[in-house]
Amino acid sequence: MVWQSLCLLFCRSITVHSTSNANEQCKRIYNNSNDLFRKLEAHTYGHIPFKVLQRCCQEISFGITDETFAIAVKRFEEGKADWLYNLKLNTLCYISWVSGTVVGLIFGYLIPLNLVDVFSFCLVAPFIFIATASVEKRFDVVVAVVAGVVAILLSSLPKGWNIVLACLVGCLVGGVYEWRLR
């Protein structure tokens, strides 16, 4: 189980690196990480009681992708937490994710350049869907618009800071609303 957890953490990190680095860089990371991986396996496997691991896997999705975590948390809230389900969920998701990344890395250059810009919208579209699906009541729309406008107004800040500050302002507006309701 530990071995698998580390494998998933490793794959997650590698995926992030693979998408942003050249082939040579990726090979080097793979080699370095494989060494680390073997050492970690030798040191950790068998030292942690199985019940502790089982409990951890019941309560959390030990993989760390947003998607698997969201599914695991939902099942946890419904009282259906199941370590075996989480194990299968994470393994399948990681296999598909990592293999997709590798295929993209190898065959990505076949995509015509004019389509590369279009595919950037593949990242925006799911976010539009998730933001839309998150709206449960009318005030959520107000929070969404406020956060969005703040993010645009602060777009001159160093990369990422406008998102952080917009999130804080959105939560502040939502918090004040909740406080007034009480």
Next chain:
Amino acid sequence: MEVTVVIVGMAIVTFLPRLIPMLKPINPNLKFMRYIPISIFSAIVFSEIVTSNLKVFAGILTFLVAWRSRSMLLTIAFGVIVFYLLTVLF
């Protein structure tokens, strides 16, 4: 070694914020936290689509499809196709 440290560091900072709330349930007084996802996603979407008029237009159409269909796959497919058509036409 530097890369290894980065990998381990990334794993820790991503994993801990997800583990801690599961071990200790969130205080009901912190209800404002339910606004975090919608704030973050709105901020990302708004700041991303304002970079070009085509993205704004495609974003509005995609939003309408997401709102009406409630289907992620359809939303993504529609958004990409519309954006592609817009870049070809304009």
